[in-house]
Amino acid sequence: MNYRSGNRGPSTASNPLRILEVVARLGTGTTAKEVADALQMPPATAYRVLNALVGDEYLARTSDLRGFALGHAISGLIMAATPPTVPTAAHTVIEEFRSGNRFAVHLIMFRNASLRIADEDPDYPLHSAFEMLRYPHASAAGKLMLAELGNSASPLPKGPLMKLTQHTITDKRRLEEVLAEIRFKGEATEINELEEGSARLALPVRLPNGSVGAALCLSGPSERFGTICEHAEGARELTSRLAPFLF
Structure with a gap:
């Protein structure tokens, strides 16, 4: 040169x-x-x-x-340029859980205040993957991450929040209330917020220090959200098994 x-x-x-x-x-x-x-x-x-x-x-x-x-x-x-690596042992236990359910199970990692798809369900691919990664306020995994980050490191824009559906939370005060609820309950939900007709439950996968490093997402049609939530206890057990493999 x-x-x-x-x-x-x-x-x-x-x-x-x-x-x-x-x-x-x-x-x-x-x-x-x-x-x-x-x-x-x-x-x-x-x-x-x-x-x-x-x-x-x-x-x-x-x-x-x-x-x-x-x-x-x-x-x-x-880290931003490198796809998350999921150890074989972690992928195996996720697959075991998937085999017993008729809805999608995805593993989403948190990296530098952003979401990264680590293990996507091969039978039920994410239809709004770009929107989920780009607009964390509209997805269960994104809200779980925002609740963990707090205001100091929030990746939300300074301007208005994107409205993806009529159910998307765009009022920042209301979003803060929801994030406070997520911190208290230890789970995040999303019903018709990212895309019409879909719903997700996101459960935290915690690092040894107790902070949240990933989300295990159970996803399906919004009318089946109640059925999805019935599997929350088994999913929480799965997050405990996953944590040592991932972190």
Whole structure:
């Protein structure tokens, strides 16, 4: 890549990503000169971008202050780009539970204030997967996550909440009341809120410290929600079995 005058190199916006790639490839202790040489970048540009990445904690200086290493903020990017891994033992116990029911059973993981589909029921795929991931206020799993996060780390937009159906909660005060109920009951529900005709019950899968790291969702037609809830006790037992495998 040539940054000399008269040659058209990569855009300025790509510089941070390319520098992160170089540090990741060369490893801890990579110097500013090595970055500039690897990218044929003006040293002044390399220093400026490196310092900005350190400030944002995507990079960290080595103890001797001569080089750089990947910072802890980069882990968030890696986790966001990597699909959740479900151990075979966890998948097996989920499949055992699925075999005894005629409704969908999904495992949804919580990562960096977002939902990630970890184990989707192969017989009853999620029909509104995008909407569930994009609008957490409209789904049982999303509300369970929001209840766990609280106001300090809420991923909700500052503006109005998206109305997906006539039953979607769009009033933020009402949503806060619902989240308080979820914290008290230890479960979240969704009836015709994400999509008309569907309902879900989301139960928490807890980390060793007691915080919630995933949701086990029982899903089916809204008219069968009562039947779904009859399996809540067995599903709670399943979450206890799952936790050691997942966390």
